[in-house]
Amino acid sequence: MWRLYQFPLCPFSRKVRLLLSExxxxxxxxxxxxxxxxxxxxALNPAGRTPxxxxxxxxxxxCDSRAICEYFEETTEQSPLxxxxxxxxxxxxxxxxxxxxxxxxxxxxxxxxxxxxxRIILRQPPDSRRLSGAMKxxxxxxxxxxxxxxxxxxxxxxRMSLADLAAAAQISVADYLGxxxxxxxxxxxxxxSVIKSRPSFRPLLSERMEVIQPPSxxxxxxx
Numbered sequence: 001m002w003r004l005y006q007f008p009l010c011p012f013s014r015k016v017r018l019l020l021s022e023x024x025x026x027x028x029x030x031x032x033x034x035x036x037x038x039x040x041x042x043a044l045n046p047a048g049r050t051p052x053x054x055x056x057x058x059x060x061x062x063c064d065s066r067a068i069c070e071y072f073e074e075t076t077e078q079s080p081l082x083x084x085x086x087x088x089x090x091x092x093x094x095x096x097x098x099x100x101x102x103x104x105x106x107x108x109x110x111x112x113x114x115x116x117x118x119r120i121i122l123r124q125p126p127d128s129r130r131l132s133g134a135m136k137x138x139x140x141x142x143x144x145x146x147x148x149x150x151x152x153x154x155x156x157x158x159r160m161s162l163a164d165l166a167a168a169a170q171i172s173v174a175d176y177l178g179x180x181x182x183x184x185x186x187x188x189x190x191x192x193s194v195i196k197s198r199p200s201f202r203p204l205l206s207e208r209m210e211v212i213q214p215p216s217x218x219x220x221x222x223x
Contacts, residue, residue: 002027005041005052007034008207009116009176012065012100013051014169017161019069021200023076027053035121066100069162081162092156095163103170106137111179116212135179142180145188155191168195171219172204176214197221 004020004027006013020027032041033052045052045063053062063070073082082092111134114126143168148155156163171192174180181191195201205219 001055001057003030003054003056004028005030005032005044005050005054007032007050008209009112009173010034010050011104011169012049012205014172015100015162015166016051016053016065016068017204018165018169019072019081019113020199021203022079022081022165022198023072024078025072025076026120028110035117066096073162081160081165082211083159083161088157092161095139095156096166099166099170103141103167107134107141107179108170108174110134111174113179115179116209120211131179132192134174135181138180139184140172142185142188145191146185149187149191164191164195166199168192172201176209176218177212178215182217193221 002015002020002025006017006029008031015096030190032038032052034050036049037048041049044054044061047063051063051064051065051068053068054060062071069081073080084092106114110130114131114134118124118126145155152158154160154164155167171180196205208214
């Protein structure tokens with residue numbers, strides 16, 4: 001069986017978990033703390049980053065969330081998530097890149113550094129200015145999601161796709177860390193509530209970090 005080396009607040013691990021669950025692919029969770037720097041993990045992925053999928057029986061290792069997702073799109077027929085015409089698939093991939101890169105660099109990454117890494121590893125207080133900046137950037141990204149949902153059924157078009165999972169994975173981590181203000185984003189909140197209600201999402205909502213607790217609305221489907 002596949003072993004998914006992941007970290008609970010890694011948005012890229014969350015994206016892969018959502019895809020595997022939507023496609024009905026069985027796997028075991030193996031926690032990999034980014035600060036442990038285990039030699040065994042570096043041997044699996046020379047980049048030293050989660051997620052990594054490893055099947056010891058088949059001696060197969062997959063690294064990088066986009067490569068992993070594309071692999072299962074090509075090998076698993078159930079629940080296609082990069083779907084539609086060539087133009088529609090290009091739009092899905094564009095939005096995946098937007099959330100994997102821009103949203104992470106603007107919002108999720110700074111939030112993780114200030115509210116997780118500084119607390120657990122560096123033993124330092126968060127920088128309020130950086131947190132405010134990340135929350136301001138989150139508003140901009142949510143404004144764009146509002147526009148997309150106002151003009152489409154799902155983020156990338158008429159069907160749920162990997163773009164929705166990529167966006168929700170990033171948002172879920174930022175939301176866990178208290179970095180999302182939903183008050184001005186009715187359309188984005190409605191879309192996210194639908195994603196949160198899916199069976200694939202429920203395990204993410206039930207997990208907790210040892211010393212970092214989410215806001216009260218985090219696990220609520222209507223929150």
